[in-house]
Amino acid sequence: MFPSSMAVRSKSMIRIVGAREHNLKNLSVNVPRGKFVVITGVSGSGKSTLAFDIIFSEGQRRFLDSMNAYARQFVEPLERPDIDRIEGLPPTVSIEQRNSQGGGKSTVGTVTEIHQFLRLLFARLGTPYCLDCDLPTSGQTPDAITRSLKRATRDRGALRLLAPVIRNRKGFHSDIATWAQQHGYLRLRADGQWYASDEPFRLSRYKEHDVEVEIGQITSSRQATAACQSVVEETLRVGKGLLLALDEQGNGTMHGTRQACQGCGYSMPPLDPKLFSYHSARGWCETCRGFGELFHIPDVDRGARADAIEESWFQWQEGKRERCPDCDGARLNPMARSVRLNLDGFPNSLTGPRGHDFKNHPPTIDTFSAMTVREALELFEATRLKGREKEIARDILPEIRERLFFLQEVGLDYLQLGRSVTTLSGGENQRIRLAAQLGSTLSGVLYVLDEPTIGLHARDNVHLLRTLKRLQQRGNSLIVVEHDEDTMREADHVIDLGPGAGIHGGRIIATGTLNQLCRNKASLTGQALRQKRTFPLSGCRRPVEGLELGADLRKGKKR
Incomplete structure (x- = not known):
């Protein structure tokens, strides 16, 4: 049994004792729970090791250990990090800068679950049209x-x-x-x-x-x-x-x-959500099987592992794939693409991609896939349903609007919903998953993020920090590996690692609030935050003589 003081402390603090993973020097530190915590320091000082290889990995290992033996047989066991002990650790979720979410069939819409709700909307309110006559059934x-x-x-x-x-x-x-x-x-x-x-x-x-x-x-x-x-x-x-x-x-x-x-x-x-799924044989295009692109697969017996083998060959043939001629990249079969969403609540004046008139030409689900987040949010915010439509879509439309809003908040309103996640940058991929987590409404979770502000405009940085604060306000904890000044100034707690990289790092230089960090003379990060420092010039520039080309820009003749 823990002493009562330790039990109280474990609820408000993550206590790490004797961490020696990678270059960490028997590190011990307390990380407050329910707070916005930034881990900073020079590159190679051990930030990612502390955040991901210790805190996140140990949280995942404990979660898997809580499963029964039947469930654990499907998951590769995780090794315990080199650490004496860690206390007060809640369930952990990692949002890193890598394209690890899904595969060739995963899109912006599927990762954020917007496509799942669109499938449900089309299955409940869609109208099938005849493939030959183009008449509603x-x-x-x-x-x-x-x-x-x-x-x-x-x-x-x-x-x-x-x-x-x-x-x-x-x-x-x-x-x-x-x-x-x-x-x-x-x-x-x-x-x-x-x-x-x-x-x-x-x-x-x-x-x-x-x-x-x-x-x-x-x-x-x-x-x-x-x-x-x-x-x-x-x-x-x-x-x-x-x-x-x-x-x-x-x-x-x-x-x-x-x-x-x-x-x-x-x-x-009868319409079913599976009809609009890229992952279901009932919905996918039979030519490309839901990938939207054609690629060569050797004529081998794929058996029960057909999906995994197809995914592997899709990844290996990057640059050799071509757009599917049957579905034109829409990924779905003709029956799925014949279903139209004819809602009376669509606005009269709004037009979608390529001038699509939603009121007079009801959209199909691939019409939504071609829309950007900005266009889709504008459409659904202007949609006003009544009667039976309102009753059926009452719980669906708010979920779609909320997820679109979160994508806009993290600065991704320019992405098309049907865009494959394999084409996104690391930063875009991370913010996509951040928006997906906002839509999940989890609480009591520890989120671990890896430099989410990389590549963001200052305006989008403000939106991102607001999004992170919203996650925290739902009762979650945040640990962010970051160098960005604005992020550190918004943090409730900062941990500065160093003093150098590699064997010269792995130590706690300073920990505490921003004010405490700024007062710590040993912390170069704190000094830089307290007072702007200028980088010393290495010396004067050497004189360089001009190069005369002797050509006229307009006529290409020598002067």
């Missing part, structure tokens, strides 16, 4: 479906009517065969392969599957209408409003009581 009656299928038999021949009972769901699903047999259905199809209902089958547990039960057939247009409508209605009942008509060649068309084209009868399944 609407619900079909069983009678209309029956007439459409009887007409189709003239060109396609006999049609098997299947009820989709499992769509894009993981699991064994072996109970479906038992259920089908009990209800008198003789055959079913799982992932395109046929099974008898009395034949035991077992699917891969961790893959998404489609399972349909065969209900009956429509053999020809001369078949009795009453009999056809009866099997159609039974199929729709088992499939919960969906029906898959399969011809002898294995080609299928989906029909349903929800969405269908009034011109040609084309029917779409």
